[in-house]
Amino acid sequence: MDQTTRAAVERFVRDAAAASSVAIADARLLSGGAVQENWALELDIAGGPQAGRLSGVLRCDSPTAGVAISHGRAQEFALLKTVFDAGVTVPEPLWLCEDAAVMGRPFFLMRRIGGTAAGHLMVKDASLGGDRVQLAERLGRELARIHSVRAPQPALDFLAWYDEAPALHRVREQRAFLDRHHTAYPALEWGLRWLERHAPPRGLVTLCHGDFRTGNYMADGEGLTGVLDWEFAHWSDPLEDIGWFCAKCWRFGNVAAEAGGIGAREDFYRGYEQESGRVIDRGAIRYWEVMAHLNWAIIAVQQAERHCSGQENSLLLALTGHIVPELEWEILDMTEND
Incomplete structure (x- = not known):
């Protein structure tokens, strides 16, 4: 500076x-x-x-x-x-x-808060985040507090409001991108069609973080110190955030720890349910995990395009594009028995 x-x-x-x-x-x-x-x-x-x-x-x-x-x-x-x-x-x-x-x-x-946010370190270093059962529960509680914010919120009037089902709203946004993109992605189109056919109806709509995952919160040796990165917040079905956090693509290789690569899914759910007073529909989460893989794949395509178009010279953006096939495989694997 x-x-x-x-x-x-x-x-x-x-x-x-x-x-x-x-x-x-x-x-x-x-x-x-x-x-x-x-x-x-x-x-x-x-x-x-x-x-x-x-x-x-x-x-x-x-x-x-x-x-x-x-x-x-x-x-x-x-x-x-x-x-x-x-x-x-x-x-x-x-x-x-x-x-x-x-x-x-x-x-x-x-x-400024202390701790580290690096996802690959968080899932491997057991000294970070304190007791992992408590960390998973705490993250569930934090997410429930985020979802306690409901419209209308005059301070958040820049967030787009819509009347359709959140799942169909997301499908429409992603399809619009693929329709105008210069390269075809048949596996992603398959995923979009599956999501469209199985979309849950509109229910509770809350503020959603939009990128609630390991790597976007900070923790030290005692536990959580803060939730970060609110750049993608929007109004949606609260299950969207839960599915994003639990999706396989955000476990940083620690696949067995289904809650963000750091803990058990039920520990995370328990914290959320105790704080929110609502029971999570376990059967509905899988839909939003498919959605998470689809959304991340679209973002990866967009990030790679920023590099390949010459708009921004970045090795990180270029490498992000290489995860798309893995995400496509996961989408096909999760939906092949439909």
Whole structure:
């Protein structure tokens, strides 16, 4: 972070925090994120309610990201505030800056939390996340709190509302992409048709995280420290999030641990049911696991296209495209006896 940007951020935080002065003692660019840029900041704040040393994260769009594939920072900030108020364990959202003159793009600051989010480490290192039964239960409880948010929510009016069944809404979105894409994916078309034919009717519709999985929460040696990455939140059937978390493609190779690669499915379900007061329809989850594999395959195609089109030169995006055949096989395997 150059000196001009540091000074601009300091002035913004001074005014937002009603402080007499603010100094950035340390600024470090965090790894990860091709679309967003995250800076770990140590802020020395003089005066005002936040006086003292504050450890925060500044989150903004990457200057090299050419396409918007998720919510913007102002929208993500609104989502964080909403779920924070609903009791979800998330980094506390602090201040939003939509003035592009400050650092050239919108950003917000949130309080920094400890732990690690790396999915491949979480499933292999038993020292992370504390007791795995308790971790699975806790994640179920957190998801239930997310699903306690219902429409209407004026702060979330940017989230598209619709009247059709959430499953059919998702099928329509994915089919629209495949119809205009230059390459045919027959296995994905098969999966879409299967999902269309077996779509459950519209029932309870809640706020859904949209990417609730191992890799998108942080944990330390004691347990969960926070749920991250709200860029894909939307209104949907709450079973969509449950199916996504339990889908085989998000177990990071630890296939036997059906709850996100970190625990037992029933432990996760128990935490959700105790917090929500609703019984999960076990038989309905498989449908949403098929949907999870289909949605992830579409995202992988889109990510690879960003690289192959020359839009963004990224080995990570290119490699993401190579998982599509594995996801196609899983979809066929899960639906072949229909």
